[in-house]
Amino acid sequence: MATRSTIMDTNSFRPEMAAALDPETRKLTEEREVLGPAYRLFYRNPVHLVKGRGSHLWDADGVEYLDVYNNVASVGHCHPRVVEALTRQASLLNTHTRYLHENILHYAEDILSTMPDEIDRIMFQCTGSEANDLAVRVAQTYTGGEGVIVTHEAYHGNSALTSKLSPALGTAQTLGLTMRMIPTPDTYRLTIDGKPAAECTAAEFGNWMAGEVRKAVADMNRHGIKFAALLADSIFSSDGVYPDPVGYLKPVIDTVHELGGVWIADEVQPGFTRTGDAFWGFGRQGIVPDLVTSGKPMANGLPTSLMAARHEVLEPFAGSIPYFNTFGGNPVCMAAAQAVLDVMRDEDTMGNAKRVGAVFKQAVAGLMDAHPCIGDVRGAGLYIGCEIVKPGTKEPDQKAALDILETLRDNHILTSVCGRFGNILKLRPPLVFSESDVDWFMDGFTKTLATLGL
């Protein structure tokens, strides 16, 4: 563990920090003992939030924060149309999928209309973990294989199955015997055939990654494991945000298919207009998955997720094994999800992510010359990764990243970190983030870097 930190053990409060807290915050952190030690609070000085609206949050003292982290409140905290939709449906009826109800059918049709025609079936769960858990089982049944490939710092869920496919959970979590990891597609640090990855074409970088898939499958086969699926999100969120060069996943997915596997596109992070270029992350990459999963941004905080599929991929599992998810696809969750989708269209969150995301990325990148601790700024739409390094090197500087995080928090700006070394600022605000929010962030970020002398 000494040589490696993960998103899970970096930005977090630990009980020994309690002495530095104000009495009220300390009391709340102490009361959390009842939740056991697995829960992690963000920040050395945890935030006690009580109100949210748009991309802003307020703590118990009335202090306003800028939210540059939360993708669950995708259309903005407490969006009135979502609240109204869920209230209306919760007042009328909330049952399950063993009775007929229009909400699930309307939403199924509507959300599938955002996907390629090949993706023509959809099932609903409550969490992204449940969606990925189911998708892996569907892929395994379809292919008759067990082997799943993920990237080196992937996080795909908290169920028994998906935890074993989530190296980002740290070394205490054992990985599956039939899973294999391929390297993070690190366009900042990798060198491909002597050429910096950042200078590679999509085909060059994609062919390198496809080769890694081939090696992983060859190793599986050597151990008697049949390849089933590549499980990956197209922005490699937990690995550290690697969306470019656009198109690099095409040779990778072609190879997955050639080797008899399927691609499960984990759209928990890049989906729902986040990247600004397309409704789905895979759309931005111009590729069609076999299975699609999503959750977090889908219903603005109501526990709702989906697994969509090509019908021929779904059939072997769904035709033989009953699947009932008591709360999945219930009329209230579907009403909230529908309201989110309606808002995404009516408020053009995709256009906003593209426009504001570009301004945001350019503004952060504009600090690189004056602040050599910023080694790389990359991203798509409102998903930006900002590498904090030791100046003049590409060496990750987790300590500086955490100091920045904490100082930003003290300046009432909330974000977090990701990547293998926990040194990459993950800038992923609600999709309604505005240009004045960018100004607010830049003001606080500049002040933070000055305070820290970085």
Add this chain to the structure above:
Amino acid sequence: MATRSTIMDTNSFRPEMAAALDPETRKLTEEREVLGPAYRLFYRNPVHLVKGRGSHLWDADGVEYLDVYNNVASVGHCHPRVVEALTRQASLLNTHTRYLHENILHYAEDILSTMPDEIDRIMFQCTGSEANDLAVRVAQTYTGGEGVIVTHEAYHGNSALTSKLSPALGTAQTLGLTMRMIPTPDTYRLTIDGKPAAECTAAEFGNWMAGEVRKAVADMNRHGIKFAALLADSIFSSDGVYPDPVGYLKPVIDTVHELGGVWIADEVQPGFTRTGDAFWGFGRQGIVPDLVTSGKPMANGLPTSLMAARHEVLEPFAGSIPYFNTFGGNPVCMAAAQAVLDVMRDEDTMGNAKRVGAVFKQAVAGLMDAHPCIGDVRGAGLYIGCEIVKPGTKEPDQKAALDILETLRDNHILTSVCGRFGNILKLRPPLVFSESDVDWFMDGFTKTLATLGL
């Protein structure tokens, strides 16, 4: 499959039944093709519900139904206090457990106050499947074993792990290599040492079941598997409802502990005052679990679940592996759960379950003489199992049970079946079921039996 049916493939609509439906219902069933073949609708003539209140439901034509099935709407469909609580919180803030929030702490303390002192930690998820999935991992980490015991017709969830512990899903679902099944504690049909189980004392029946646990663990050990847990609900819902004799689980749990395992009390079915005798099913049995899971009745339909634990059992897992459930324990779900708990106290759902449940059970049992197709009526509180058999025998009559179910549905009374042979009517209404609801049911049930000549 021919010799065995499960709850999953009995009460369900199949596409070949579509021709008999009215055009509107047929259209809705056809539109469900988009959901794939794993979803199952109840009834040959599926019900299209649009409104619910208390223990009553209404379809799209305005026809009122009596709900004798749904335990999710535990305090009654669309209880105004729950709707109000979730609306209020959804309008204010909905985030996650990485920020401080009072709701989760208040609810954690309040719900733990309903449990024995030994159970002093709690974590929140979104579904019962997630709670059981986590509980099994916690038990395995604590014991260092892999082996899990369930009953022969158990259903514990839809995740990869819990599906492999759910024989009720049918034979297409493979079971785990390290799990073992023990027989259903069938007090109606079993004979223990030559004595009908129904005549056994709690100690006699419990010792028989403890012996089955011993045999299962011995078989595990023979295969090099270390015993970790018995995963069972104390009413054996999916097996067919076997709550009595009170106390029979004591020797079973003692044996589990003696053999180094833990008991995971799956309270998705018997918990939250359902049995009328105690808040939790294990409370009715006078035993203290090591881990407690629940979900369905907890937040009246909002996806919310819990896993509670003795701190020493939780520690090895939670102290080493981070667990974050994005939606689990969020302020909105906690507000809804708190409202449910408040209503349960204020409206005394436990007292209602006891009082009305007794009247209900007695009324159904009162039909046995005149209707020999009713072989046994058993239950606790508002959880009643009614065996439909071939008259004069104990032979399960699934066809008659399904005919009853469908005729009840035509009489606007909704319920379903459970048990290995799908012949046991599962009478499990919202906890606000009233004596006049019992009258309504009895009227429809009597009419149904007359119609069918049973």
